[in-house]
Amino acid sequence: MPARDEGGEVRTIRVNVVRNVKSGLLVALSPDMKGLMVAARTEEQIEEELPGAIQEMLEAAGHRVISVTAEPDPKGLPAGFSTTGLIASARLAA
Numbered sequence: 001m002p003a004r005d006e007g008g009e010v011r012t013i014r015v016n017v018v019r020n021v022k023s024g025l026l027v028a029l030s031p032d033m034k035g036l037m038v039a040a041r042t043e044e045q046i047e048e049e050l051p052g053a054i055q056e057m058l059e060a061a062g063h064r065v066i067s068v069t070a071e072p073d074p075k076g077l078p079a080g081f082s083t084t085g086l087i088a089s090a091r092l093a094a
Helices: 043-060
Strands: 003-005 008-019 026-029 037-040 065-072 084-092
Touching: 008 043, 026 043, 037 043, 043 065, 043 084
Parallel strands: none
Antiparallel strands: 003 008, 008 026, 008 084, 026 037, 065 084
């Protein structure tokens, strides 16, 4: 459920980062944003590129985007899993 504050609507987007076993390439995908895909060699690169990709997709869908941030999912993943979870927050103009 989106939250609202004086800065506009905040949309939370769950992102999973998976690694290709053969190439080592990381890919960020989201169950909350169909079509989102960001590929990079490191998690740091994913975190840097992800906000821009999300902003472009939201703007293409007609939203006015104020800001987008990405950070590690505070819940994390259970031991033994190889994906990384991120949470992106997009602040949209009301």
